[in-house]
Amino acid sequence: MTADGQGAERTARPRRADARRNQRTLLDAAAAVFVRSGVDAPVRDIAAEAGVGTGTVYRHFPTRADLVVAVYRHQIEACAEAGPALLESCPTPYEALGRWVDLFADFLVTKHGLAAVLNSDDPGFQALHASFLDRLAPVCGRLLAAAEEAGEIGPGLEAYTLMRGVGNLCVGAESDDRYDARRMVRLLVAGLRQPR
Structure with a gap:
């Protein structure tokens, strides 16, 4: 030394x-x-x-709360990091947006029990929703802006609105085998595409 x-x-x-x-x-x-x-x-x-x-x-x-919060934050970060990576690797911004929304939907659908966690009175849990929006809304916004600038989607869609729509389509999907949330989300994203 x-x-x-x-x-x-x-x-x-x-x-x-x-x-x-x-x-x-x-x-x-x-x-x-x-x-x-x-x-x-x-x-x-x-x-x-x-x-x-x-x-x-x-x-x-x-504690279990420490673990759940850490897993949730870890998954948020993975989803956030995927956005810029997809913009770099996908042939078009619209494809990057679609693939990111798929990841986002998977994140929402596969988190069994997190809805109950988010409604918990624990202060660690209360911060999760704000962290989720703060980290992911700008990533989604960047993807939307790139697809809009490329003329692949129409103007004016806000990240929060799209994320909320995807979230609503995913509600309860983990407990209903007959409901294919991912398919519904893909239909939503397909509806964003501007006709050529």
Whole structure:
């Protein structure tokens, strides 16, 4: 180690990166278990999915509320990061918008029990809805603006309106096997397209 302490910094950084990776692994595992079994799934199922002991889950997330909030925020961030990536990789802004709305719908449909969580009196849960809108509305707005500028959709649709419409189409979809929310959402997005 050098006299200025740089060796200690080099040693500490990989541990922080490992800790972040481990936390992402836990959040991905918890999200997968929540999709299958709801937010009340046993912690041992989440630990098994992540390949760790239950103590590791509790070390990162001491309460179920901590875990649910962290998973929700993690999923919001993944959806937010997908928007710019899709604009870069898709052939047209309209296709990027459609693929992002699919991801957004999947996020809404597969979050068993989160509606109840969002209505909770817990202050950590109350902040989720505001965080959700603050992070995702600008991403949706950017996608809409790009598709509008390309002449692929008509003018004037606000991100909040589209997100609310998608959300309404997804309500209750997780508890009704006969209802295909994703198909309805795709029909909504198809209706945005300007005729050529």
